[in-house]
Each structure stands twice: as structure tokens, then as C-alpha cells.
Amino acid sequence: MKLLEKGWIDLRARFRRLRGASRPSRLLLRLDDLDAPGPLPATDLNVEAWQTQLVELYTWAGVLPTVLVGRVGNPLVSSLIRFCHRLEAPTTLRTAGSGLSLRAAEGLVDDGLDSLWIRMAGAASHEQLCEEPLAVTHDAVRAILRARADRKVPLKVGIEAVFRLESARELPGIFREAKELGVDRVRVLPPWVGPAWDSRQSVMVDLLALERPPFHITPPTVLAGLREMEDGQPGSPRHGGRCPVGGQLEVMTDRSVRSCPFHPGAVAASSSFDQLSQQLAAHHDRIRRCDRVCHHPDLMP
Ligand code: SF4
Numbered sequence: 001m002k003l004l005e006k007g008w009i010d011l012r013a014r015f016r017r018l019r020g021a022s023r024p025s026r027l028l029l030r031l032d033d034l035d036a037p038g039p040l041p042a043t044d045l046n047v048e049a050w051q052t053q054l055v056e057l058y059t060w061a062g063v064l065p066t067v068l069v070g071r072v073g074n075p076l077v078s079s080l081i082r083f084c085h086r087l088e089a090p091t092t093l094r095t096a097g098s099g100l101s102l103r104a105a106e107g108l109v110d111d112g113l114d115s116l117w118i119r120m121a122g123a124a125s126h127e128q129l130c131e132e133p134l135a136v137t138h139d140a141v142r143a144i145l146r147a148r149a150d151r152k153v154p155l156k157v158g159i160e161a162v163f164r165l166e167s168a169r170e171l172p173g174i175f176r177e178a179k180e181l182g183v184d185r186v187r188v189l190p191p192w193v194g195p196a197w198d199s200r201q202s203v204m205v206d207l208l209a210l211e212r213p214p215f216h217i218t219p220p221t222v223l224a225g226l227r228e229m230e231d232g233q234p235g236s237p238r239h240g241g242r243c244p245v246g247g248q249l250e251v252m253t254d255r256s257v258r259s260c261p262f263h264p265g266a267v268a269a270s271s272s273f274d275q276l277s278q279q280l281a282a283h284h285d286r287i288r289r290c291d292r293v294c295h296h297p298d299l300m301p
Contacts, residue, residue, distance in 0.1 A: 023061050024259075026301040027054075027089075028250040031070030031077060034096060035119065035162075035192075045255060047079045053251060053269060054080070058087060060276065061249070065090045069298065072099040078111055085112025092117065094160070094297070097140030105140075105147035113155060116144060117297075119189065120161040120174055141181045158185040158217075160297070163226055165197060168204035175211045186211070188218040190295040192261075194229030194236070222295040234262045235294035243294065246287045248301035260287050260299070 029050075045053070058064065066089045070077045077093065084091045092115040093108065100118070108116065120137055141159065148155045159178040161171055171188065178186045188208060205226050208218065228236035246259050251269065257276065258266035265283025267276070294300075 024064060024249045024301075025247040026249075027057060027061075027064045027066045028248055028298060028301075029066065029068045029070075029080060030250060030252055031068060031080070032074050032253075034069050034071060034094065035189075045253060047076060049255075050076060050080055051083050053255065054083065054087070057249065057251070057269075058089070063087055063089045065092070067092045067094065067298070069094045071095055072104050072108070078107055081108065081111040081113050085114075090114045095119070097137035100140035100143055102143040102146060105143040106151070108144070109147045109151045109153055109155060115156040115158070117158045117160050117187075118144070120159050120178075138177075138181065141178075141183060145182050156185070157183050158187060159183050160187050160189045162189040162191065163204075163208075164191065165195065165204065168207070171204075172207050172211065175216060179215060185215055185217050187216070187297065188222065188226070189297065190222060190226055190229070190235075192234060192294075192296055194231055194233050196231040197229060221293075225293055225295045233292065235292040235296075235299075238291050238293045243287050243290050243292070243299075244301055245294070245299045246284045248299075250298075259283060260290070260294075262292075262294075263287060263290065 054066075066084045068077060068080060068084075068091065070093075072095055077095070081091050081093065091113055093113055094117045096119050118137060118140055137159075141157070144155070144157055148157065159174070161174050163171070175186050205223050208216075209220075209223055225236040230236070243260070248259055249257050250259060250261070251257055252266070255269045256266040257269045257280070259280070260283070263283060263286040265280065265286060267279040267283070269276070
């Protein structure tokens with residue numbers, strides 16, 4: 001905290017910008033396997049270790065918008081939101097409805113959370129999470145909306161629903177329910193890796209396009225990309241430009257840092273963040289040459 005009080009973190013960040021060091025625009029903290037592609041490494045980070053890691057990263061890159069991905073029951077979630085908020089980093093949590101009681105919702109609001117995405121039950125990317133009853137999500141949404149109203153804070157609440165061919169027909173109904181519940185916005189969560197689509201997928205995507213902004217905020221490029229996903233491949237084919245995911249640093253539970261989960265090259269984070277750009281150079285070179293376009297929000301900084 002003393003570093004921040006002296007403004008030292010900001011000065012260090014400005015100095016690095018002057019020297020032209022590449023600077024990420026967003027941090028993503030993957031705290032558990034909410035919907036990660038593949039299993040997460042075992043954790044050796046307690047709250048204090050995460051906090052140290054964050055101060056080191058913010059010192060190096062400046063205080064960045066920070067997305068936390070994890071379940072409400074994970075004790076790291078609340079502690080790190082509070083910590084990031086105290087460092088004045090805008091925080092977003094992507095989570096599932098399970099465990100989001102009124103008390104837990106009040107805790108998140110009091111921790112200083114700025115934005116919350118609740119993944120809609122019944123549309124998860126992992127089979128075991130599909131078991132969560134729809135009522136759990138409804139209860140979670142009501143709890144966070146009540147906590148927000150009681151505390152009179154501008155927390156943004158959204159629902160995200162995984163696009164799967166088997167359940168895509170339900171998505172317009174899910175959007176209607178979300179509106180009735182009073183959430184601020186909805187978005188579609190594309191699968192990490194394409195399934196074997198058939199001719200029905202375009203019809204399903206057309207259905208989704210019927211609901212428009214500002215309530216439905218899935219970018220049109222994401223809806224277009226859904227039509228082109230291919231079996232076993234991340235995202236859809238790239239028709240130009242470069243993937244922006246190199247502008248994000250994702251911190252894993254074993255202190256390793258990466259930008260893209262599909263290209264190798266994650267490096268162990270340490271206090272020598274001066275060298276992090278160089279250590280990630282090969283990883284970022286693969287990202288620059290990637291011929292795919294991923295649409296999952298974790299990959300769109
Ligand atoms: S570099 Fe970007 S488009 Fe390519 S696999 Fe990674 S996230 Fe997807």
C-alpha cells in the first residue's frame with residue numbers, strides 16, 4: 001500500500017511507457033476451473049502470494065482493469081476483488097450462480113466489485129456444471145440485484161449463456177427471462193473450441209441476432225464467427241488483422257503467465273517483470289501469426 005500512497009507504482013509504469021516497453025491493457029486472474037479449456041495447474045498461491053503478484057504486475061504495467069474468473073465459494077475471489085478495488089483497479093467477476101446467496105452478493109458489493117457476469121445454468125461448457133438447476137441462477141441474480149439496490153451502487157450485472165447447438169433454441173427465452181429478472185445485459189458465450197456444427201447453427205445464430213443492444217451486447221463479429229466455428233478448432237478462421245489477446249496477461253494458479261491458452265509459451269512470473277516481455281516474446285509471436293479468431297470474452301481484451 002505504501003508504494004501506492006507514494007504514487008510509485010504509477011511513476012514506474014509511466015517510466016516503462018516512456019522506454020517503449022509493451023504494456024498489457026488487461027489482467028485476467030483465473031482462480032479456478034469455472035470454464036477453462038483443460039485442467040488448471042495445481043495452486044501454490046495463497047491470498048498473500050496473489051497480492052504480492054498483483055502489486056508486482058501493477059508496478060510493472062500500471063493499474064489495469066482486472067477480470068477474475070472463479071466461483072463465489074472460492075475464498076480468493078472476495079479477497080482479491082477487495083484488494084484490486086483498494087488499488088483502484090476496475091474489477092469484473094465471471095462466475096456461476098452456485099453459492100451466490102444474498103449474503104455472498106452483499107459481500108461482493110461491499111468488496112467493491114464493478115461488474116459481474118453470471119453464467120446461465122444449463123448452458124455450461126463442462127458437463128458437470130450443466131447439472132446446476134436453472135433456479136440456482138435465478139436465485140443468484142435476484143440476490144445480487146437486491147444487494148445492489150440495498151447498497152445503492154452502480155454495479156453492472158449481466159448474464160452470459162454458452163452457445164451450444166443442443167440448447168441454442170433456448171437462448172432467446174433465456175434472454176427474455178434475464179430481462180424480466182432485471183439484469184442490465186446479456187451476452188452469448190461461444191465455446192472455446194468448435195463442435196461439429198450442422199446446418200442448424202446459422203438458424204440459431206439468426207435467432208440470437210433478433211435481440212439487440214443495449215441489452216444484448218454480443219458483438220456482431222462474434223455472432224458471425226459462431227457460424228464459422230469448426231470441429232476441434234479454437235474460434236473461427238481469420239480473414240485479416242491480428243488477434244488482440246497479446247494485450248492481456250492471464251495469471252494462472254501456479255504463478256505462470258500467458259496471453260493465449262491455445263499457444264504454448266506460458267512463463268513463470270517472478271519479481272523480474274522487466275524481462276517478462278522478452279520471456280513472452282515467442283508466445284506473442286505465435287499469437288501474431290495465429291490464423292484463428294477466438295470469440296470467448298476471456299480472449300477479447
Ligand atoms: S492467438 Fe487469439 S485467435 Fe489465436 S488461438 Fe489464441 S486467442 Fe484464439
